[in-house]
Amino acid sequence: ALATPGRSARLGLLFRLGPKDWEIAEDVMAEIGISHLAHKLCGQMSGGQFQMVLIARALAGRPQIMVLDEPETGFDFRNQLIVLNLLESLAKDHGLTIIMNTHYPAHALRISTSALLLHPHQPPQFGTTQKVITAKNLQSTFGVEIAISNVAIGDRSYPAVIPLRAK
Secondary structure: OOOOOOOOOOOOOOOOOOOOHHHHHHHHHHHHHHHHHHHOHHHHHHHHHHHHHHHHHHHHOOOOOEEEOOOOOOOOHHHHHHHHHHHHHHHHEEEOOEEOOOOOHHHHHHOOOOEEEOOOEEEEEEEEEEOOOOOOHHHHHHHHEEEEEEEEEEEEEEEEEEEEEEE
């Protein structure tokens, strides 16, 4: 994982990675909890581990904005939560702007402040996540009867999006 620490975009054409670049890469890996993967070959990692390495690589470049294509898709529940919690923390605690697409409306409701819903035959809808990701809008977009419920656990509410039947 350390072979390309995500710092090459910060270097000139003929420059090499220096100690500061490696330090930044190591700090990012420690921050997101993947230091144990530093010397593991990518082919020996799980999909979730590899996704975290890709996120760490992007973060090593010290971006202000990250654009992610379905960062949680294909993972088991544990790894989905790890990725979602990391993205939520990066946005809320570190001020990073994250733009991501997802096929999981509950994930958008859980961590997003704004949402864009695209429908092939209607104008796009953009606004606060709570106003865009509604049962009515999802039903119209996907042709599926949907119920959305919030489950309160402790001091936090978690959204549940339940597909009931195809229309």
